[in-house]
Every structure is written in structure tokens, then in C-alpha cells.
Amino acid sequence: MAVDILLGLQWGDEGKGKIVDVLAPTYDMVARFQGGPNAGHTLEFEGTKHVLHQIPSGIFHPHIQNVIGNGVVLDPIVFQIEMQKLQDRGVDAAKNLFISKKAALILPSHKVLDRVSEEALGSGKIGSTLKGIGPTYQDKIGRVGLRVGDILAPDFKDRYNKLVDRHRKMVEFYGQTLEIAEQEQQFFAALEYLRTLKLADTEYLINEALQSGKRILAEGAQGSLLDIDFGTYPFVTSSTTMVAGACTGLGVAPKYIGEVYGIFKAYCTRVGSGPFPTELLNEEGEAIRQAGREFGSTTGRPRRCGWVDLPTLKYSIMLNGVTQLNMMKADVLTDFDTIKVCTHYRLPNGDITDQLPHSLEAGELEPVYEELPGWRVDLNKIDLVDELPEAFKNYLSFIESHLHAPITIVSVGPDRKSTLKREAEKV
Ligand code: GDP
Ligand code: IMO
Ligand code: MG
Numbered sequence: 545m546a547v548d549i550l551l552g553l554q555w556g557d558e559g560k561g562k563i564v565d566v567l568a569p570t571y572d573m574v575a576r577f578q579g580g581p582n583a584g585h586t587l588e589f590e591g592t593k594h595v596l597h598q599i600p601s602g603i604f605h606p607h608i609q610n611v612i613g614n615g616v617v618l619d620p621i622v623f624q625i626e627m628q629k630l631q632d633r634g635v636d637a638a639k640n641l642f643i644s645k646k647a648a649l650i651l652p653s654h655k656v657l658d659r660v661s662e663e664a665l666g667s668g669k670i671g672s673t674l675k676g677i678g679p680t681y682q683d684k685i686g687r688v689g690l691r692v693g694d695i696l697a698p699d700f701k702d703r704y705n706k707l708v709d710r711h712r713k714m715v716e717f718y719g720q721t722l723e724i725a726e727q728e729q730q731f732f733a734a735l736e737y738l739r740t741l742k743l744a745d746t747e748y749l750i751n752e753a754l755q756s757g758k759r760i761l762a763e764g765a766q767g768s769l770l771d772i773d774f775g776t777y778p779f780v781t782s783s784t785t786m787v788a789g790a791c792t793g794l795g796v797a798p799k800y801i802g803e804v805y806g807i808f809k810a811y812c813t814r815v816g817s818g819p820f821p822t823e824l825l826n827e828e829g830e831a832i833r834q835a836g837r838e839f840g841s842t843t844g845r846p847r848r849c850g851w852v853d854l855p856t857l858k859y860s861i862m863l864n865g866v867t868q869l870n871m872m873k874a875d876v877l878t879d880f881d882t883i884k885v886c887t888h889y890r891l892p893n894g895d896i897t898d899q900l901p902h903s904l905e906a907g908e909l910e911p912v913y914e915e916l917p918g919w920r921v922d923l924n925k926i927d928l929v930d931e932l933p934e935a936f937k938n939y940l941s942f943i944e945s946h947l948h949a950p951i952t953i954v955s956v957g958p959d960r961k962s963t964l965k966r967e968a969e970k971v
Contacts, residue, residue, distance in 0.1 A: 545757050546802025547575075547750075549790045550870075551764030553860035555814040557840070557847065558807040559872035559955055561585025564601035564763045566953075566963050567805075572758035573609045574602025575750065577793030578783040579765030580617035580650060580680070582673040584841025589960040592633070595841050598623050600763055603630065603637050609753070610637075611746050614646035615783065615793020617680040618692060620734035621652075621727070627737075643738070644746040645693025651704070652727035653711035654679040660718040670779055671816025673842050681782035683707070692743055695735050747795025754800055762790040768860035769814075776904055779818025787864045806866035806949070808857055810874040810939075813847040815840050819904035821911050822850035822886045836876040851884040851913065854946050855898045861949055870953040871943070874936065875923040875962075883918050883939060886911040887946060916942060923956040929964050940966075 550567070552558040565587045568574060581597040587604065588594075594604070598618060602608040612618060630637040654676030661679070662669045672678060683689035690707060694700055708722075715722040753760060764785060769775045771785040783789060791798055811832055814820045823829065829849040832838065838847035860866070877883055888896045889909040901908050919935040926932055932940075932954075940951050954964045 545754055545759060547754065547760045547762055547790065547794070547796050547800050548803040548805065549762040549764065549787055549801060549864075550805040550807065551785065551787070551864060552767030553769075553806045553808045553857055553864070553866070554767045554812055555769045555820070556765075556767040557584075557813060557815065558767060558809055559586075559870075560764060560807055561587050561596060561601045562872070562955060562958065562960070563805065563807060563870055563953060563963075564761065565589070565604065566960055567761060568602045568605045568608055570759065571602065571608060571761040573611060573750070573753055573760045574600040575611035575613050575746075575760060575762050575794055576600045576616050576765065577613045577762050577790045578615040578785060579781065580677055581619045581622040581675040582677045582781060582842060583765035585763075585765075586841050586958065587960070588958045593958070594633070597626055597842065599626055599630070599637060599641065602761070602763075603641070604635060606640070608640060609749075610641045611750065611794070612641070612643045612647055613746055613750075613794040614644040615789060616644070617648045617650050617677055617684075617783075618643070619650035619675065620738050621730050622675070624734040624737050638741055642742045642744045642746050642749055643692055645691060645696075645743050646745075647692045648680050648684045649690045649692060649694070650676040650680045651690070651708065651711070652724040652731050653708050653715070653722060654683070655727075656715055656722055656724060657711055660715055660720050664718055669817060671818070673816075675842070678782045679711075692738070695739060696743070750794055750796060754796070762794060762796075764790070768864060769856055774859070774863055776818045779816065801865075803868060804864055804866045805868050805870055805953075806861055806864060807870045807872060808852070809836075809872050810877055811836075811852050812850045813838050815843070815845050815847045819906065820848055820850060821856075821889065821904055821906075821909060822853045823848050824850045828880075831879065832876060835879065836873055851886055851911075852943070853886045853911070854943070855886070855889055855900055856904075857947055858898060859900050861947055866949055868952040869944075869947065869949050870955065871940065871951050872955040874939075874954060875956040877918065878920065878922055880918040881920070882915045884913040884915055885942065887914050888912040914942075924962055926956060926964070929954070929966050932964070
């Protein structure tokens, strides 16, 4: 059996949580492999909306084992709150949740470091979610970080103090003082809770599941354009958001990778700073934001909105080996007479290309658009693929013909049920 991977092809918030939840019934295990509480994955069913930050989106299906993999950075405080919320809604999350002992721990001081380093960047700030992601991954790569398994060691407190001393000096370097007494109390209480859960060498759990023929779905966080290597650096997150991240973030050999589901919106959004070639800074962008309720699931910030950008999608598809595409939120574009699609970029020397230049900043390229007729039909009211309006079918075919991958899922609303599955056509 193989590990299938579902990941975002844009700048995050494509609708990963929704589709993991839709696909989950056909899987035995759902695993998160990177990121942490910077993620906000929304699921809607039976009239209720759930937002998950660190817990995999398979958690609502009682037969599924859910894994927080070694590549994740875990904030015990946020995690405990999330678990409590699930319990309040009658979900016994602890029963089917396994947490890697190798996952990195986010300390209260990491969150302070995130804030002070962002403040120091001034107008060049990344627009981080301030959840401590960057500083925690820095400590991991710098080989000084603490991991979930360490909380079981008798000398954990000493190691914690040593790391916090280091952070204190770093905060002072930024001209500020580290004051975290209250958060520390919460942190240690949350660790008490964490110790009662299933902390495991999840790489064994996953490989044993693979060998016994179980079906595993790896759930990406963020999106390919936020990847530390291939994203719009430095305006990226600090992890490998691509397929390769699932191998290192779960302990799965590349030969076991199966389907790769690439999710994208019928348009494009970004939250935080950084280049965004097709961004609409006009009333059209505002119309998308309102119709799509484009406000961050984690921070509530308004998301920047623009037209779909095929060169970036081609890039993400190439680097991830995407086998199936899922188009999300097409219902949001109902009110547009024409829909624009960026097919190429025009470079400063006049060349036209569908490849990404080193920088996506405004002065480095100009999007080249094709205009397609809008469909002017509320797609959310449609239950069968065959009933989709012709103009929308043309939009799908146009995109498939450029991306050379089949769009097998079309999502037309936030609810689990607003999902249309298409036969994979040859493209
Ligand atoms: P994720 O981080 O990739 O899981 O995505 P988010 O949950 O942050 O953002 C996606 C938002 O769009 C959520 O509010 C979803 O409920 C919503 N959503 C998902 N699919 C659709 C869709 O097809 N149509 C509409 N209108 N909303 C959707
Ligand atoms: P999901 O999984 C959208 C963005 C932040 C910022 C940059 C770095 O819900 O799609 P970080 O806190 O990681 O240091 O922030 O990345 N970002 C996201 N944008 N969706 C996310 O996750 C994101 N996680 C981080 O806004 O620009
Ligand atoms: Mg999100």
C-alpha cells in the first residue's frame, strides 16, 4: 500500500481540511507531516464549523488513526485548547491520536522570539502568524531544540531552562525583555496533559500500517508557494510544505508515495507579506474577499485576493508530482461576467514565459491574462457534475489543458456535501 498526500499548491488556505475530511472515510490513517499552529484547517458538516490547527483532519471519523508526525512543530498550549474544544463537541480525540516523540516543541519563548524578530524587520516583515514557527524550526535545525519525547526525561526542566536562557539573551539582543511567567504556567500544565496521551515513535506506526495494507493520507499544511526552498523566499514558512516534506516529516520512503492530490482555489489568495503577481487591489479583489469570506482561519486577517495563476500552479505540480487536482471555491466567482486566468508572465525584456523567474516581485514580471466567460450560476446549488454550466466546464477544461493534470474534485461550498467528484479525463 502507499501513502497518498494532499497538499496546497498556492499560498495556503486552499481548503485542505475540507477535502481531507471528504476523503477520510476511505483511509485508515491521516497524518500531519509539517507546520504547526500556523495552520487553520476548516471543516464543515452537519451545520457545524470546526477549525483545526495541529490535529489532523481525520479526527472526526472514529475508525481513523490520526498522527502528528515528527516534522510538525507542536505548541502544547494551543494543542490542549484544541483537544478540549473537540471534547466539548463530543469527539474523543485522545483515543485515536498518536503524537511523534520526535515532533519539535514550541515554547512560550519561541512565540516571543517570533514577535520581536518580526518587529525588527519593520516594513520587511514576513507577516508571520506569530505562533513561534520560525524560531522553533531554527532551534530544530540548530540542534538545540526540545522534542515531545524529551518531556518524559527526568532532566526535562533543566533542558528547558537552558534553552529559555538562550532565548532570553536573544530577546535582549532585540532590545526587549523576556516575560513569560504566566505562559510558562500554562505550558507546564499542558505538558502534564500531553504526558497522558499516546506519545509514540510514529515512524514505526506508519510503516507497520503500510506493511499491513492500511491506507494512509498525509495532510499538508500551508502551500507550495510558502515552501522554505521553492516558495517566495523569504516570505515563506519555515518547513518543507511539499511532497518531500511528507517523507521526512513522517518517516516514509519515497517509493511508498502514491497519489498526490494538489488543491487550489478557482482564484488565488495570500495572507501575510510577499509577492503575489495576480493580486487584485481593486473592487474585484474585494468582491472575491467578501464572497469567499477570505479572512484567515488562524489570525482573522483579511486575505489578499487575485486571479488564478497558472505558471505558479504548473511549478507546484511539477515539484510535487501531482497526480490529481482539486479545484476549490468555484462557487465564489458566480457574480463575475468574465474570469481572468494568468497563463504566462511578461518579463522586463519583453519575453513571454510560463516559468517562474527568480523573483515574483511586481517589477520583475507582469501577468498575461486570458479572459473566459463567467458562468453566472450558483454552483453551490448543483449536485451532479453533468449539471454544471457549460461556461464552468470550459473553465475546468481550459485549466486542465494548461496544467496537464485532471481535476477530479470540484468543491462548490464549505460543507462536506458540497463536493463534486469527476472522472479523471485524459488531458
Ligand atoms: P485550509 O487551510 O487549506 O484547510 O483552508 P482554510 O480552512 O484555511 O480556508 C478555506 C476556507 O474556505 C474555509 O473557510 C472553508 O470552510 C472554505 N471552503 C472550503 N471549500 C470551499 C468551497 O468550495 N466553497 C466555499 N465557498 N468555501 C469553501
Ligand atoms: P494553512 O495550513 C496561509 C503564512 C503567514 C506568513 C508566512 C509565514 O491553513 O493553509 P509563519 O507563521 O509560518 O512563520 O508565517 O506564511 N502562513 C499561512 N498562510 N495558510 C497557512 O496555513 C499559513 N501558515 C503560514 O501568513 O505569510
Ligand atoms: Mg488555513
